[in-house]
């Protein structure tokens with residue numbers, strides 16, 4: 068399917084990077100993406116504490132900022148949570164929701180993920196909704212059923228034109244085992260079909276690296292990537308952002 072929108076290359080820093088480290092990253096990274104081909108955009112998802120300083124460091128660069136989560140209420144007695152208006156104040160444009168880590172460690176449900184994604188869209192944030200199967204589910208041939216349920220329940224009522232879905236097989240996250248590009252493409256195509264809108268942006272995530280990015284990005288149904296570990300190093304994320312093109316510093 069020819070892309071009608073830009074590819075989205077997103078870096079998820081997880082619980083990494085102090086403010087000082089985020090600033091140093093920006094200084095090293097920005098020259099590497101100053102001449103990016105115009106068919107793509109780059110998004111960085113720092114921890115909440117580094118959002119303000121990174122937002123200043125990236126101002127005018129075209130690199131966007133995502134939160135790593137967002138609560139569905141605007142304010143209230145939700146200790147430890149961050150709402151969409153709090154993120155908007157710092158120029159945040161995207162919010163990751165439904166990542167397999169909060170699904171696993173904090174028992175996030177598809178219903179909560181849907182509330183988060185709806186709140187994001189209601190406040191003009193683009194939700195990056197993660198879906199994906201575990202190794203056990205894959206081995207039990209449940210991959211399609213699990214992801215179909217995550218798509219059906221997690222994306223209910225969302226505007227597909229302001230949405231990114233990230234296919235992240237859990238067994239490929241942080242393991243160095245990238246899903247074969249053709250298989251990632253097959254699942255991304257299924258997700259596009261289930262969403263029912265050809266323009267939805269579908270990313271692949273799970274051990275994406277400079278060595279695998281080019282193969283992934285030639286696939287017909289992969290519109291971008293969500294990168295964890297390899298986004299922590301400016302040189303490697305710079306190379307990923309410049310996929311199929313030389314880095315021009």
Ligand code: PGA
Pocket residue numbers: 079235239240241242243272273274275293294295296297
């Ligand atoms: P990884 O993480 O690239 O380190 O596998 C991806 C993710 O969790 O989004």
